[in-house]
Amino acid sequence: MSTDILKDKKIILGITGCIAAYKACYIVRELKKRGAEVKVVMTPSATEFITPLTLSSLSGNKVVVNIFPHVQKDSTDIGTWHIDLALWADLILIAPCTVNTAAKIAHGIADNAVTTLVCAHRTPVIIAPAADVDMYTNPITSENLAKLKSLGFYIVNAEVGELASGLTGEGRLADIKKIIDSTELVLSGYKPDFEKKKILVTAGPTYEDIDPVRFIGNRSSGKMGYSIAKAASLRGADVTLITGPSSETSYPEIDVVKVRSAAEMKYAVEQHLDLNDILIMSAAVADYRAASPSDKKIKKEDNLSSLELSKNDDILSLLERREKLFVGFALETDNEKVNAKKKLEQKNLDMIVLNSLKDEQSGFEFDTNKITVLHRSGRETEYPILSKFQAANKILSEVLKIGAAH
Numbered sequence: 585m586s587t588d589i590l591k592d593k594k595i596i597l598g599i600t601g602c603i604a605a606y607k608a609c610y611i612v613r614e615l616k617k618r619g620a621e622v623k624v625v626m627t628p629s630a631t632e633f634i635t636p637l638t639l640s641s642l643s644g645n646k647v648v649v650n651i652f653p654h655v656q657k658d659s660t661d662i663g664t665w666h667i668d669l670a671l672w673a674d675l676i677l678i679a680p681c682t683v684n685t686a687a688k689i690a691h692g693i694a695d696n697a698v699t700t701l702v703c704a705h706r707t708p709v710i711i712a713p714a715a716d717v718d719m720y721t722n723p724i725t726s727e728n729l730a731k732l733k734s735l736g737f738y739i740v741n742a743e744v745g746e747l748a749s750g751l752t753g754e755g756r757l758a759d760i761k762k763i764i765d766s767t768e769l770v771l772s773g774y775k776p777d778f779e780k781k782k783i784l785v786t787a788g789p790t791y792e793d794i795d796p797v798r799f800i801g802n803r804s805s806g807k808m809g810y811s812i813a814k815a816a817s818l819r820g821a822d823v824t825l826i827t828g829p830s831s832e833t834s835y836p837e838i839d840v841v842k843v844r845s846a847a848e849m850k851y852a853v854e855q856h857l858d859l860n861d862i863l864i865m866s867a868a869v870a871d872y873r874a875a876s877p878s879d880k881k882i883k884k885e886d887n888l889s890s891l892e893l894s895k896n897d898d899i900l901s902l903l904e905r906r907e908k909l910f911v912g913f914a915l916e917t918d919n920e921k922v923n924a925k926k927k928l929e930q931k932n933l934d935m936i937v938l939n940s941l942k943d944e945q946s947g948f949e950f951d952t953n954k955i956t957v958l959h960r961s962g963r964e965t966e967y968p969i970l971s972k973f974q975a976a977n978k979i980l981s982e983v984l985k986i987g988a989a990h
């Protein structure tokens with residue numbers, strides 16, 4: 585399985601008329617950078633904001649704007665362009681999608697190049713709406729987007745932020761990274777199958793302070809946990825992410841709780857567990873902390889020759905289950921499966937995800953991972969090298985297989 589989900593994928597980007605149309609340039613660039621072939625279709629209003637020439641230069645393909653191109657009268661080969669394009673594509677992405685275009689699509693209207701194309705679609709369609717706050721939160725818009733969602737269109741909700749009008753509110757086009765992640769998700773065949781589920785995810789390392797300058801940490805980047813949180817959110821879950829120090833970024837709808845030490849992480853998990861159905865502990869929690877951290881910088885002249893450590897609590901082992909589903913991780917260097925199975929038992933888990941540091945391109949700092957998922961039932965699945973986003977989605981699908989996800 586390729587870790588480049590977008591490589592060689594054929595994507596149509598539909599652009600409609602609003603100020604966020606300029607962001608479509610960055611979307612084309614990002615899709616192309618990841619190996620996709622992109623063809624752009626624009627509504628006439630979109631061309632008021634950005635020129636077809638810009639998009640054809642960026643995509644390397646002709647841009648369609650007119651439904652009735654001015655071709656020779658006796659030419660018929662272009663008459664079914666919308667059908668040809670719809671058949672060509674693996675996916676149609678409309679970003680930004682105005683409330684006007686969303687309304688038209690929801691009602692089967694096909695009066696311009698974008699709406700006509702969508703009417704003929706066979707492939708998945710992603711809609712990323714953008715509008716000013718009152719237009720976006722208008723109940724008619726909400727109803728149209730809800731209808732599109734119920735019909736199987738994937739909606740990347742607009743975000744809260746500063747708008748072109750100067751107002752602040754809901755309506756800003758979702759972040760481009762999130763639109764690209766959604767494209768990868770939909771192209772991989774995932775649907776919003778985590779709707780109404782509440783997931784608590786932990787990520788990153790923990791830092792145990794020795795003095796105001798130094799700490800005991802580990803090499804976890806947080807990438808795996810953040811990928812799980814983002815994938816779960818894109819699949820419709822209500823996600824809380826408890827994270828140790830990490831430079832990874834999240835989505836605005838994910839509730840992020842930042843912690844530093846194992847004790848802080850334990851407290852945060854305990855505080856949030858009751859509100860969630862599923863706990864995925866992917867954090868690399870430190871097992872030891874400095875027994876007496878100094879509040880002043882330890883100086884060279886202090887001739888420190890050893891550091892006394894105290895053991896941290898094991899967060900997973902001490903949590904009360906209460907009908908929840910618990911997923912742990914095991915990072916091993918030797919006797920991988922034996923150790924992972926031991927942790928599954930000892931920590932009373934439903935499922936454990938094994939990472940071996942022996943596998944190439946796996947573990948900390950890599951964007952890829954090789955995982956083996958072990959269920960309490962004895963079921964085992966070994967996956968090939970995957971991107972962390974792909975691995976996150978496999979883990980989530982394995983969670984659904986447990987069947988107890990409430």
Ligand code: CTP
Nearest residue numbers: 865866867869896897898899900912913914915
């Ligand atoms: N974990 C935890 N609390 C800790 C340490 C680990 O909840 N104090 C969780 C991790 O988040 C992970 C699982 O337990 O889901 C296994 O963590 P890992 O570091 O692989 O194993 P440890 O139990 O710490 O054992 P060891 O370090 O000896 O391998």
